[in-house]
Amino acid sequence: MSTATQEARLPRGVGRLTRGWTIFILAMVAISALGWIAYIREFTQGMTVTGMRNVGTMGGATWGLYITFVVYFVGVSFAGITIAAVIRLFKLDHLRPLARMAEVLTVVSLILGAIAIVADLGQPLRGMINLFRYARPQSPFFGTFTLVISGYLFASLVYLWLTSRRDAAVLAQRPSRLRWIHKIVAAGYTDTPAERERHSKTTFWLAISILPMLVVAHSTLGFVFGLQVGRPGWYSALQAPAFVVLAGVSGTGVLIVLAAIVRKMMVRDVGLNLQVFAWLGRFLMLLLFVYVYFMVTELLTSTYAGSERELQVTREMLWGEYSWIFWSAVIMLVIPLLGLTIQAIRRSWSIPWLVVSGIAVNLGAIGKRYLIAVPSQTHGQLLPYVDGSYTPTWVEFAVVASLLAFGALVIGVFMKVLPIVELEETGHA
Amino acid sequence: MRKRLTIGMIVVGIALMAISYFVLSAPWGVESVANSNPRMQFAPLVFVVGVMMTFGSALVYEMLPDRFDRD
Numbered sequence: 001m002s003t004a005t006q007e008a009r010l011p012r013g014v015g016r017l018t019r020g021w022t023i024f025i026l027a028m029v030a031i032s033a034l035g036w037i038a039y040i041r042e043f044t045q046g047m048t049v050t051g052m053r054n055v056g057t058m059g060g061a062t063w064g065l066y067i068t069f070v071v072y073f074v075g076v077s078f079a080g081i082t083i084a085a086v087i088r089l090f091k092l093d094h095l096r097p098l099a100r101m102a103e104v105l106t107v108v109s110l111i112l113g114a115i116a117i118v119a120d121l122g123q124p125l126r127g128m129i130n131l132f133r134y135a136r137p138q139s140p141f142f143g144t145f146t147l148v149i150s151g152y153l154f155a156s157l158v159y160l161w162l163t164s165r166r167d168a169a170v171l172a173q174r175p176s177r178l179r180w181i182h183k184i185v186a187a188g189y190t191d192t193p194a195e196r197e198r199h200s201k202t203t204f205w206l207a208i209s210i211l212p213m214l215v216v217a218h219s220t221l222g223f224v225f226g227l228q229v230g231r232p233g234w235y236s237a238l239q240a241p242a243f244v245v246l247a248g249v250s251g252t253g254v255l256i257v258l259a260a261i262v263r264k265m266m267v268r269d270v271g272l273n274l275q276v277f278a279w280l281g282r283f284l285m286l287l288l289f290v291y292v293y294f295m296v297t298e299l300l301t302s303t304y305a306g307s308e309r310e311l312q313v314t315r316e317m318l319w320g321e322y323s324w325i326f327w328s329a330v331i332m333l334v335i336p337l338l339g340l341t342i343q344a345i346r347r348s349w350s351i352p353w354l355v356v357s358g359i360a361v362n363l364g365a366i367g368k369r370y371l372i373a374v375p376s377q378t379h380g381q382l383l384p385y386v387d388g389s390y391t392p393t394w395v396e397f398a399v400v401a402s403l404l405a406f407g408a409l410v411i412g413v414f415m416k417v418l419p420i421v422e423l424e425e426t427g428h429a
Numbered sequence: 430m431r432k433r434l435t436i437g438m439i440v441v442g443i444a445l446m447a448i449s450y451f452v453l454s455a456p457w458g459v460e461s462v463a464n465s466n467p468r469m470q471f472a473p474l475v476f477v478v479g480v481m482m483t484f485g486s487a488l489v490y491e492m493l494p495d496r497f498d499r500d
Contacts, residue, residue, distance in 0.1 A: 132474040134467055136455045142473060151480035158487050187492055194495065202491045206484070 010171060012419035013265060015178050021412065028409035035402015038395040039119060047122045051392045059388030061377035065396040066120035068370045069403065071221060072250060073113035074148055075243070075365065078218055079251020080106030081156055083283075084163075085207035095279060097271035097421045101258050103160040104414055105251070108407045110153040115406075117145075119399050140227060143220035152210075152217050159206050162199065165189040167423045181417055218244045225372060232306075233313035233376030242294040248287040249333075250365035256280050256358035258411070260351055262420055270421040278349040284357065285340035288333060295330075295368075313380045321389065322375050325367045332364030430497040431490060438486035445479030 010016070042049050053060025084102040087095045121127035135142045168185035171178070189195060219240035225231075226239025256277065263272040302314045317326045336357035343349050378388040414420065453472035458464045467473070 132477070133470050135473040136465070136467070137450045137473070137476070138455070138457060145473075150477045151484070154481050155484040158484050162487065162491055188494070194498075195491075198491050202487045206487050209484075 010174060010176055010178075011423055012270065012415075012421055013267070014171060014416060014419055015176050017416065021416070025409060025412055028405040028412065031405035032402045032409060035399045035405070038398035038402070042119070042395050042399070049393060049395045051390055051396060053388070053390075055377045055388070056381055056383060056385040059378070059386060061374050061388065061390040063120070063373045063377060064390055065370070065392040065400055066116050067373050068366065069400050070113050070116040070120070071243070071369045071373070072366050073109045073116060073403075073407075074218070074221055075247030075369070076109040076251045076254050077106040077113070077152070077156070078214060078244065078247035079249075079255055080104075080109065081152075081159070081210055081214060082248065083252075083255065084159070085211050088163075088203050089207045089211075094271070094275055098255065098259060098276060098280075100163070100418075100422050101262060101411075101420050102255055103156065103163060104411060104420065105255060105258060106156045107153065107160055108410050109251075109254075110148070110156060111410075112403050112407050113148070114153070116400075116403060119403075140220050140223035143217070144224060148217040148221060152214060155206065155210050155213065159203070159210065161185070162202055162206070163422075164418055166191055166199070167419050170423055171418070178417060185418065215244060218247050225376075230382055231376050232309040232380040232382070233302075234372070234380070236298060236301075238294055238298050239372075242291065242298070245287055245291045245294060246365055246368060249284065249291055250362050252280060252284045252287060253358035253361040253365070256284065256354050257362075260355045260358075262415075263351075265415075266421070272421070274349055274351070277351050277354050281340050281349055281354050281357075282344055284354075284361065285337065285344055288337040288340065288361065292333060292337060295333075309380055309382060313375050316375050316379045317371055320379075322371060326371055329364040329367030329371065332360045332367065336360045336364075431493050434493065434497075435486045435490040438489060439483050442479045442481075442483030442486065445482065446476050447479075449473065449476035449479060 050064065051060070052062055052064045055062055080102040083095070084099045084106070086092065087099045087102075118124045118128070131141075131145055135145070137143075165186050166189060168182045169189040169191055172182035172186050176182075222240035222243030225234040226236050228234045259272055259276065259280070262270070266272075299314065299318075302310050303318075306314060316322050339353055339357055343353065374390050378390055381387070411420075449472045453469040453475060454467045456464055456468065469475075
């Protein structure tokens with residue numbers, strides 16, 4: 001039997017390169033390459049090729065599209081590892097098909113977040129060295145890169161690897177071109193009772209330690225904005241919790257879309273049934289309710305009792321330059337919320353509607369992240385500068401598009417190397 | 430042996446984080462310029478190593494070969 005025929009037997013479509021998948025991967029490589037061209041231009045010619053300018057003196061914003069997406073990507077990572085950890089901690093076996101893709105989503109989005117930070121630095125190497133050299137632990141930036149980027153990413157990678165070992169061991173027993181990779185990932189795992197027990201203990205304790213860390217990590221990212229007393233629109237006690245909740249909204253939305261794609265791709269039933277999507281829908285609905293509550297509270301406080309500059313930032317968002325982004329984001333969050341609520345009341349869930357909701361809440365979340373980052377810089381001046389403006393250039397759009405493409409590329413390749421949905425436990429590997 | 434190594438790594442990792450945070454990094458306070466600079470350069474790197482060591486203990490616990498259990 002040829003290797004190709006044998007590979008066709010690998011479960012979950014592993015190693016099976018279809019024409020659609022190849023075209024998808026080539027498209028993602030092409031978009032990623034465009035981003036590299038844009039980034040090389042930024043690196044060689046400086047930040048002047050972007051739309052970012054100094055706050056105040058140059059009437060611009062120093063945090064623009066890149067920081068918007070740093071916050072967005074880190075947010076997406078939240079739901080992934082949360083759902084994966086909750087599934088393992090509370091033994092929610094019917095949700096098990098989601099666990100692996102949730103873990104992959106977390107790792108990929110954290111890597112994208114880290115790359116987006118690098119893209120935002122004019123001199124990335126200098127920035128990276130100096131953070132490790134001089135960063136103050138009192139600063140939220142310290143927490144962001146120690147907890148979010150290094151700790152959280154490292155912990156998630158460890159978690160993903162350990163939970164993938166059993167499947168890799170199963171696949172390593174079958175002849176295929178990928179066998180050497182499966183052997184490396186399995187790293188000697190043979191699925192003995194002792195190994196299973198150790199694995200169960202390890203993932204339990206990892207899940208327990210990751211959950212509080214990720215709340216701290218996401219709050220820290222919120223504090224980067226929320227603790228800046230001199231920046232109207234940012235300084236708020238609600239920033240940190242709202243960051244955590246919106247992170248959950250965007251991450252769950254992406255997970256719904258990813259789960260629907262995987263369900264469509266798999267020839268056999270892998271357990272991604274309506275019950276799983278209904279759980280995700282209810283989780284998304286709950287998070288959206290909390291976030292909309294935060295949003296209304298924040299707006300009410302800033303318009304009712306805010307300072308003059310605080311009011312100006314809010315006015316720009318509600319009726320000024322940024323109003324189209326604000327109202328679009330509100331629509332993208334509220335309409336899915338209504339749709340999900342109706343489905344929950346009727347106890348009848350529609351996967352296409354859930355996918356549309358997942359995409360919509362992500363567009364809304366990106367809009368909200370943009371509104372958190374930019375208007376306070378262009379219109380939240382405490383010093384007597386004229387109001388500024390910020391328009392991203394094609395370089396920034398290309399870099400961000402390439403990051404999204406790179407993320408899709410990594411997930412696409414992962415699906416063909418290891419099962420994106422865990423294999424059923426059928427005795428020893 | 431497996432448990433001892435794992436617990437050892439967790440303890441050393443947390444100790445590194447604590448030492449880096451409270452002893453080696455910039456002191457708490459806003460009064461002086463001395464509060465801006467770390468007492469030891471690359472103290473944050475020590476913190477990151479501590480975080481990685483703590484979570485890396487999971488790898489040691491799970492992946493150490495069985496023969497280490499007999500010690």
